[in-house]
Amino acid sequence: MNTKVWKVDKYVDNLENNPQVVDAAHFLQENEVVALPTETVYGLGGNAKSDVAVEKIFAAKGRPSDNPLIIHIADKKQINAFVTEIPEKAELLMEKFWPGPLTIIFKKKAGVLSNKATAGLDTVAVRMPDHPVALALLKKCQLPIAAPSANSSGKPSPTNAQHVIDDLDGKIAGVLDGGATGVGVESTVVDCTEEIPVILRPGGVTKEQLEMVIGDVHLDAALSDETSKPKAPGMKYQHYAPNAPLYLVNGSQSFLQHLIEEKRNAGLRVGVLATEESVGNYTSDVVIACGKRSELETVAAALYETLRAFNQEKVDVIFSEIFPSTGVGHAIMNRLQKAAGNKMIIE
Known part of the structure; x- marks a missing residue:
């Protein structure tokens, strides 16, 4: 398969009718x-109503099919077609954080979305992304998009188009290149089908921010439970792993x-994930600064x-602060x- 790449300037006017966006929307349709x-x-989008499209997502990623997908929309009103109700607390969160990095779980209506997109669950995870290119594409294709x-x-996960191409070139129809992303980690997933909402995946919106809007919010104790059936993405299987053990x-x-010296003495090439404040304190083969400890958003x-x-860098092992x-x-x-697959070394 030839993977098309459409470059789009997110700052231009009338993005919805940009030729590249129109072409990408046609592919989704x-x-x-x-x-x-x-x-x-970056998300890998497909028509959330189509088993065919959803199967292509799973096939391209090599993703287990019992892991549900997030449904992306461009307008809050779209969810009325596929959720049974919008609880008051969900309404408050939508008002405050949509568009944005918050995914909300609702009870779903039967027979609207592909059951493959929701992994056969009676719930559905929904969000409205806060990116002009994504919103333009969603508006143009007029579909709920599983991604x-x-x-x-x-x-x-990919934070620019080249990451997508590195992983999926030849496996997907196209990449809409709208530049680098901002938040860097996926959306927070909160289950609003419970009386007290439960965070199933921490992300770009913090527990503290949610509680300022709706009061008590619980953290799911089963975040790392590999035996339970996931209600939301990111709850099962190892994710985000580099090639070398972390x-x-x-x-x-x-x-x-x-620890670095032990591994280097054993003939291994060692990587270290540090911060700007501490990167100069380590002697190793590869030391990479990952933002500032004083500003965790970075x-x-x-x-x-x-x-x-x-x-x-082709390291053999990675240690992270x-x-x-x-x-x-x-x-x-x-x-x-x-x-890291929960591998932690304690002093």
Whole structure:
């Protein structure tokens, strides 16, 4: 398959009628799959009503079919076609955070969306992305679009079009290149079918921000439970992994340096994921700064780019500093733990 690449300037007027957007929308209407930029990561979009399109998403990614997909919309009114009700707390969250990096889980109407898109669950995960190119494409194609991250399953999510091409060239119909993404980690997923909403995946909107709008919000205790059937994306299987084994290090910088030296003495090429504040404190084959510890949003924005960079450096093992599990740090640690397969070395 020849994968088309459409470059689009997100700052131009009348994006909805941009020839590249129109062409990409036509592909979606024909049940092909197209990668599109969002404010979090690039998504791999397909018609959420079509089993054919959804199967192409799973096939391109190599993604297990029991992992549900997020449905992307351009207008809040679209969800009335495929959800049974909009709880009051969900309404408040939509008003505050849509468009934006928040996915909300609703009870779904039967017979509207492909059951393959929702993995046979009676719920559906929905969000409205905050990216002009994504919104223009969604408006133009007039479809609810199922879209997981546009990468090979298990690998770091793509934050620019080249990442998508690296993983999926020849496997998908096209890539709508709208430049680099912003937030860097996927959307927060919150289940609003419960009396007290539950965060199933931490992301770009923090628990603290949600609670300022709707009061108490719980964190799902089963975030790392590999035996439960997932209600939302990112709840099952190892994700975001670089090619080399990744270990999180809970300890001092001197302890991490000791680990580096052990591996280098064994003849291994060692990578270190640090921050701008600490990058100069390590002696190793490859040390990459991933944002600032004092500004965790910069760590989130750079995380997947950094994990992919270690692949280019062809390291044999990677050690990573850890981060506080508060605010966006909770999303960073969630992604790092999944990338590492929960491998942590404690001093």
